Amino acid sequence: MTVKITTHEQAKTLIETHDTFLFDCDGVIWIGDELLPHVKETIGLLQALGKTPIFVSNNSTKARTDYVAKLAGFGIGGIETSQIINSAYSTAIYVHEVLRLPKDQKVWVLGQSGITAELQLLGYETVTFDDLEAAAAARGAAPLAMEDVHELVDPGVGCVVVGLDFQLTYLKLGVTLQHLLDGKTPFIATNIDSTFPFKSTRLPGAGAIVETVAFASGREPDAICGKPNAGMMDSILAHHRLDKTRTVMVGDRLNTDMRFGSANGIDTLLVLTGIDREASVAAGHDDVSFYANALGDLYTLYNSV
Ligand SMILES: O=C(O)[C@H](O)[C@H](O)COP(=O)(O)O
């Protein structure tokens, strides 16, 4: 039975019956670089009550340290790097601990610095199109073009990672494809979100980029590392002991956040500020335990006596 959180008692009970709050970020904590209303106060209230916030994001554009800094920039302090589990981190862990890619093999990354930073922290050399552009500029060569494509394939690449890239180009896709044409170089996707919530709309998500590479290469990803896949929970459990009966996943997306929570046997709270905003859909959805108009409602309702 799905419950909409609309009263002081409901907010108080939800908070008092959970110790660990897994927070999705895009569409829940913020939209782009805009913090959503009363989010800072809500997290501050939870921290004051001794609750543990853990930020579990499919966004791979930033490294965990960047998330700590972004949260601090909004006045949300006291967050350790271990409380950030994003798809860049879970992907790096996958390459290192599951794929066990030898460190003398490079990782080709179609994505942003979150992915390269987390892979480099684990000792991998990463290669991106931007690296190739910089190398061409350093030797005084002309900007890279399609005609250069054969020279841009790095024989030292042993794995391809694809994630969200706000600076996507045809040539980035083209060089990524070259590394997958052998049919065996591992193809790892950070996540499969079809869209990215931005301002009052949505933009193509990492999943749209992954699907483009998959369609062109005729290959599905060998692994998808973000929610709802088990690797994200493994990454959380590597750092935190969870009592799943007192843990809640707070998200904006049914097929990632709510599915992730439900599949892991934890309560879920859908907030209608991101991708999935239909209360009628939330009310009847098997993966949704609770729903609310916004995360900040927990704070305003808790204090509305
Ligand atoms: O396209 C993407 O990668 C996702 O839309 C986005 O980054 C999701 O982030 P989350 O809502 O899991 O914080």
Ligand SMILES: [Mg+2]
């Ligand atoms: Mg989200």
